[in-house]
Amino acid sequence: MKKEDLIKINDYLWEIAQSFRSDMLVPARFFANEKLMGDILKDRSLEQLINVCTLKGIKRYGLAMPDIHEGYASPIGGVAAIDIEDGIISPGMQGYDINCGMKILYSEYSEAEIKDKISKLAEKIYQEVPSGLGKGRKIKMNMYDLDKILEKGAQKLVDDGYGEKEDLENCEAGGSLENADASTVSLLAKKRGQNQVGTLGSGNHFLEIQKVSEIYDEKIAEIFGLFQNQVVIMIHTGSRGLGHQVATDYIKEFMVLMDKYQIKVPDREFACVPFKSPEGQRGFRASQAAANYAWANRQMITYYVRKAWENVLGKKAGTLRALYDVAHNIIKLEKYKINNQLIELAIHRKGATRAFPPHHPDIPAKYQEVGQPVLIPGSMGTTSYILHGAEEAEQSFYSACHGAGRTMSRHEAIRKVQGKELKKEMENKGIIIKVGSVFGLAEEAPQAYKNISEVVEVVHQAGLAKKVVQLEPLAVIKG
Amino acid sequence: MGSYSFKILPHPSDVKLQITASTKEELFQGALAGMASIIDAELSKKTQIVKENIEVQSLDFDTLLVDFLNEVLAKTDISHAVFNKLKIKKLTDNFFQTEIEGQKSDYFGQEIKAVTHHGLKIKQDKSGYYQVIILFDI
Numbered sequence: 001m002k003k004e005d006l007i008k009i010n011d012y013l014w015e016i017a018q019s020f021r022s023d024m025l026v027p028a029r030f031f032a033n034e035k036l037m038g039d040i041l042k043d044r045s046l047e048q049l050i051n052v053c054t055l056k057g058i059k060r061y062g063l064a065m066p067d068i069h070e071g072y073a074s075p076i077g078g079v080a081a082i083d084i085e086d087g088i089i090s091p092g093m094q095g096y097d098i099n100c101g102m103k104i105l106y107s108e109y110s111e112a113e114i115k116d117k118i119s120k121l122a123e124k125i126y127q128e129v130p131s132g133l134g135k136g137r138k139i140k141m142n143m144y145d146l147d148k149i150l151e152k153g154a155q156k157l158v159d160d161g162y163g164e165k166e167d168l169e170n171c172e173a174g175g176s177l178e179n180a181d182a183s184t185v186s187l188l189a190k191k192r193g194q195n196q197v198g199t200l201g202s203g204n205h206f207l208e209i210q211k212v213s214e215i216y217d218e219k220i221a222e223i224f225g226l227f228q229n230q231v232v233i234m235i236h237t238g239s240r241g242l243g244h245q246v247a248t249d250y251i252k253e254f255m256v257l258m259d260k261y262q263i264k265v266p267d268r269e270f271a272c273v274p275f276k277s278p279e280g281q282r283g284f285r286a287s288q289a290a291a292n293y294a295w296a297n298r299q300m301i302t303y304y305v306r307k308a309w310e311n312v313l314g315k316k317a318g319t320l321r322a323l324y325d326v327a328h329n330i331i332k333l334e335k336y337k338i339n340n341q342l343i344e345l346a347i348h349r350k351g352a353t354r355a356f357p358p359h360h361p362d363i364p365a366k367y368q369e370v371g372q373p374v375l376i377p378g379s380m381g382t383t384s385y386i387l388h389g390a391e392e393a394e395q396s397f398y399s400a401c402h403g404a405g406r407t408m409s410r411h412e413a414i415r416k417v418q419g420k421e422l423k424k425e426m427e428n429k430g431i432i433i434k435v436g437s438v439f440g441l442a443e444e445a446p447q448a449y450k451n452i453s454e455v456v457e458v459v460h461q462a463g464l465a466k467k468v469v470q471l472e473p474l475a476v477i478k479g
Numbered sequence: 480m481g482s483y484s485f486k487i488l489p490h491p492s493d494v495k496l497q498i499t500a501s502t503k504e505e506l507f508q509g510a511l512a513g514m515a516s517i518i519d520a521e522l523s524k525k526t527q528i529v530k531e532n533i534e535v536q537s538l539d540f541d542t543l544l545v546d547f548l549n550e551v552l553a554k555t556d557i558s559h560a561v562f563n564k565l566k567i568k569k570l571t572d573n574f575f576q577t578e579i580e581g582q583k584s585d586y587f588g589q590e591i592k593a594v595t596h597h598g599l600k601i602k603q604d605k606s607g608y609y610q611v612i613i614l615f616d617i
Contacts (some may be wrong), residue, residue: 043491069491069492070490070491070492071492071493072595072597072598072614075490092487095616096592096595096616097592131590133586133587133589133590188553191553191557192553192556192557201590202587202590202617203589203590203592203617241553241556244592244593244616245553246554248549248591249552249591251596252546252549255538255596267597267598268596268597268599269595269596269597271596312594394537406491406492408491409489409490409491410493410494411487411489411490411494412489412617436586437588440588440589461523
């Protein structure tokens with residue numbers, strides 16, 4: 001792909017015409033500025049975006065967010081809006097980590113008020129929230145409770161006393177998707193999920209203690225309950241082995257069915273069947289169940305983080321309140337106007353954060369006037385951002401980016417960056433590091449990612465979401 | 480006697496593993512050993528040995544390799560063990576029956592989410608060696 005093949009729509013939006021490749025059903029569009037373009041053209045991400053445009057039932061455009069980078073099937077940062085009447089469902093278009101997502105908890109304290117306790121807090125959180133690599137949590141959940149989690153999500157845990165009603169209000173879909181059906185999830189997937197509720201995983205998953213370092217919109221920050229130098233906690237994880245197995249199971253099943261439904265895809269990882277077929281409906285219900293598991297996982301982590309908070313700061317320290325919890329790998333049913341008709345679409349987001357605008361019926365009452373909080377983490381040790389949903393994001397089916405986006409392979413990062421030195425470097429900046437492996441630290445080095453501020457600026461300027469505050473890390477906790 | 484080798488190739492977000500083997504059986508053994516190497520588990524000499532049986536039926540030979548590795552991955556997650564040895568019972572172009580052997584571990588350096596079919600094509604070169612590149616989602 002060359003830059004000459006691209007049509008510039010405006011300073012932040014580019015198009016690849018439908019005529020570029022004969023199997024494209026719609027044009028491709030992606031959000032980027034000139035600075036980000038260099039990295040985007042270096043890998044195969046645009047070729048993969050063109051592949052997204054061949055999916056049956058896709059509407060308007062195959063889309064990609066400014067953190068677009070090469071993955072498998074869809075690029076990371078891809079969004080496909082598929083008509084459920086004549087279109088497909090593709091687990092590969094959401095990724096194996098179903099409902100990988102972000103959650104932010106906010107405290108009543110500023111950094112200065114608890115500065116001497118941050119190290120102890122990080123250590124306690126590290127002890128309370130295992131990565132789950134190798135061994136999982138000590139308690140193995142029984143199948144009855146697991147099925148309840150698959151069907152009720154975070155709501156099941158809140159009912160059992162692992163959280164507050166407000167946690168559900170401030171969570172995408174209330175932490176529970178109604179189409180979930182535990183019977184569509186294989187026994188193998190359930191066995192993988194039995195002792196992983198409340199575990200972080202590895203790779204780019206992390207927990208960070210952060211502070212609000214800059215406020216861009218005072219009024220909306222206040223509505224979100226945020227203030228300068230406030231201590232917040234960011235959680236990034238997904239559906240763990242259970243979700244991975246659900247995606248694996250249905251990709252395998254759909255691959256065999258492609259002949260039956262006479263569907264052809266440019267990459268086997270897009271394996272798909274008609275959304276409304278019996279197999280498609282089972283796959284959809286299983287995907288929703290895995291999404292519920294992920295919300296329960298982040299809820300259980302919240303419970304353990306609060307336990308650590310209380311242990312270190314005492315009962316009088318007040319609770320950590322949930323700002324929001326939002327997915328960035330998911331298939332969701334959402335309604336949009338296509339050719340002046342409101343229709344239901346299966347929005348496939350793979351590394352793209354849902355970003356609903358003000359007055360959207362599916363966001364909590366307290367955010368109705370300003371739109372949902374849009375949580376965008378930076379790479380480890382760099383700044384992260386909280387934005388708010390905006391009406392202009394209708395152009396991206398209300399989606400924004402999900403992070404900075406990699407530019408360097410993990411292998412290359414380990415080769416180029418010494419984990420121990422990176423740890424020292426971050427500690428010299430005052431960031432506390434609690435990690436299981438220094439190699440894990442090296443592969444997530446900031447040098448391996450695009451500049452998050454640049455990526456978020458494109459999101460802001462393109463109107464996909466608007467900046468509210470910037471966050472700086474105080475402590476990084478990783479498996 | 481057969482032989483295999485593997486090496487990790489660069490990929491922007493995931494891990495690409497290239498396996499070269501003299502026979503189809505060694506290709507499966509090489510892929511298993513390569514995956515264990517990515518997982519990078521901490522093992523001690525006293526670690527408990529784990530054996531599991533796997534039977535996979537697939538669309539074709541390419542898919543069979545990936546489906547087999549995904550089965551191993553699930554067992555890795557459930558039994559907290561990393562597997563790196565095979566005792567093959569039956570291997571055809573779409574069916575694989577084997578015993579896998581590994582060791583219990585309390586810590587994996589790398590979690591693999593799934594073995595993907597992305598760009599998968601098992602090739603045989605002029606000297607008869609099999610080669611494949613597999614993308615692991617991590």
